[in-house]
Amino acid sequence: MIVVHPSDASTPPAPRAEALRRNRFTRFGFFFLGLAIFYAPFALLGRLVGWIFPASMPGTWVPDVHTNCMRMPVGWLAQPWMWGWMGNNPLYFTPIILLPIAAVAAGPLFCGWLCPAGSFPEFLGRIVPDRFKWDFKGMVEITSVRYGFLVGFLIVPFVAASVCCSFCNFTWMQNTVSALFGNVAPWLYISTTGVLTIVIWIFLLGMFTKGGRGWCLFLCPAGSLMSLASGVTSRFKWLPRVRHDATSCASCSNCEDVCPVRAIDVSKPHESPGAAPMPQVKVNQLLCNVCLDCVRGCPRGCLRYGRAQ
Template sequence: MDKLKRTYIQMISAIASNGYLKGFAEGSIYKGDLKKLCVPGLNCYSCPGALGSCPIGSLQAVMGSIKYNFSFYILGLLTLMGLAMGRLVCGWLCPFGLVQDLLSRIPSRKFAVKGSWSNFRYAKYAVLAVFVILLPFVLSDELGMSVPYFCKWICPAGTLEAGIPLLLMNEGLRGAAGCLFGWKSLLLLATIVSSVFIYRPFCRFVCPLGAIYAIFNPISLCRLEVDKSSCISCGKCEAVCKMGVKPQLQPNSPECIRCGDCIKKCPEGSIELIFIKKDR
């Protein structure tokens, strides 16, 4: 039931972020006042149903603008959500996280990311530093404008939520789709296929928004707490964690998405999800 509860909340969040039905009907993009606000998860601005802006896309747009090099609003919003929830956003509110979760339920042999392979989790920080911050900030044209490099060259969520729907609904755009769309479609296909065999590969290795929230995970108000006095170190929480976290040792690991699987599996009830750290 708890897994269904999380799925329902994920679906509600996805619908709330993409509730502009007119956009899907007409193949258009909503450009009203709500687009000035950022949604918590990764959700493409150009999705026909998107009511708000993606924080990563907004961050790049500001840094690549002739007018601004920095946005206290976006930084403040990301800091606020990070301090409040950490990667709970990834586990419960992100539409693209929901897509990966659903794909992982397709029956197949699952591969755990262990040993040296787990070091690839640091790649998302490199994506954040290079494609989201450095390139839009440094590379600009003669007018002082820059392109959103992550959105343009990497983000599979944009291809799934915006590129494919807009091409299907606008015949004129199909002829303009070239090598870039082919490249993005290949990345999307790779993400979809890998999500069937590896739990949330995009969240683990690529997502720059996940990297930002991961920084706040150890200090966020929403956190996992382990009662050491009742923990019997049975290892069941570690065995059930799909993100490769050891909850009994590092409950607030940057990789934890607060899915709650370890809480349900603990035979002693030693793990709980809290919103303010308790003094024991």
């Protein structure tokens, strides 16, 4: 570990641009892996489960991303006549049980690395200069709004119906992939809900939001559930999370700037007499999606992914 004298720490070092670029390029590769695992026409996870449990794939049913939907199983909990259907297909338990368990074990890696619906607008947003983007950090209480929406999503099936399925970025990512592979029928519905959903997902909360992850932050119940599981258990020091070591930090704010989910807060060192010149860098584990851009981009290696020391 590099130990920097406090006087050196006043000079902001250059960000590790190459390492950051390589991390983003790797994540871009995982974007395609996520497509292959979850989305039709590939849906490798669905096909694997169907092969292991043939009864879960009746007839000519082809799995797609909806086979891993979180909102439908939550809705079905309020509809006892659907319990049998839900119980017959183990894939419906993936987003409500397996992904949160995985998030407890290693953080919400699905969100940062494997979710095509989340990373698509993030990568598209790289072509838009930052000065044209909203930065919700400082504008709204991101964490409160995020978990307010999650509570809403979890409760409404028990008191009303649910929010329209077309108001979901997974749906429109699937429709887009299907259209690219010749099935354009889902796009015919674009005249209704799709227009608004795509405008919000791709543009307002995507390309024109700093980080490009506005939909993930506010309107993805699956991501919120995983982040909640990860955030609540992050106080267990033996669980791997993004951790900050203040020893050599120059509080350059590079991590804060590159974080796509606006999860990092940097406050400058205390300058009062007698106070330790230690910067305060807080990683909000209830927002962090473990993309590791901050870890790779930190010029002094003050952020790392692992157990607390």
